[in-house]
Amino acid sequence: MRRADRLFQIVQYLRGGRLLTAKTLADRLEVSERTIYRDIADLIGSGVPIDGEAGVGYLMREGYDLPPLMFNRKEITALVAGARMLRAWGGSEMALAAEEALAKIEAVLPEDARRRADEVQIFAPNPFWFSDDERKVIDRVEKAVERNQKLVLHYEKEDGTPSVRTVRPLGLWFWGKVWTLVGWCELRENFRMFRLDRMNRIEESDPFKPERGKTLADFYVIRNREC
Structure with missing residues (x-):
């Protein structure tokens, strides 16, 4: 997993409002606790409001959200259509990765952009001969x-x-x-x-x-x- 993806996942886990230990995060992300400590320190340094300490656990203060991603209508259409095509025509892992990537993007889209993503009318039906x-x-x-x-x-x-x-x-x-x-x-x-x-x-x-x-x-x- 790329470091940027790992940092994103840490923020997503902590957004749940529960106290999570470094060991729990390390097990979920399949890295060492030392790596989690370093990532948490970097997130705090960049302004993410994380409270806690090593040996106790971490949680995120309420009200924090990732900055909204700004995509125009054509970009949203391309992302959604591409993900749907991979789900239909790609390998099993490709299809799952496309779906998860789209879910991550939709999670941080503003409401109007998320609505536009739901309205994309481009589909790729699963071919019956593709086993x-x-x-x-x-x-x-x-x-x-x-x-x-x-x-x-x-x-x-x-x-x-x-x-x-x-x-x-x-x-x-x-x-x-x-x-x-x-x-x-x-x-x-x-x-x-x-x-x-x-x-x-x-x-x-x-x-x-x-x-x-x-x-x-x-x-x-x-x-x-x-x-």
Whole structure:
């Protein structure tokens, strides 16, 4: 969790008006008590009205709220529509994260802006052919991209021929119905794109370090030249 997200969560927990110990906050946020003490001190230093002390607990004085986020109508529409699309088409963890992010934003929106968010008439119905297993594949591949972890793909090519590839996963592309993985294929020693719905099995392999000529930025350079 990013530090900014953790500070936000601490404020949200303390807004409940109950006395919370550093240990309770540390357990909820999966960090050390020392980290909580440091975060609380920084929040107090920035003007957040938190009362309490180490070993006793902390609470927030009534009347404090986070400053309202100011979004115009088009920005609110984009945020709500984007979250709904991820809920419909993203991986399970992506969908949950989008929903939680939207809830956080709505919690600090002024009343009129919150009402506009509820009135957004853009929807993304869940596709009946998009299974939970496919969502889990998206999550696994996305984690491998984030962690720079090679994947061994048991893959079915367009003509139905099976293939096994060791790939450096670099990024995910969504085409409106199909997700594809952009990666460096160690068999072909070149960039390749793999459809996630043709991956019969995935195995996590060794971590890798980005190398010149094998990064997503290099892929974009080559693609732009071809276009």
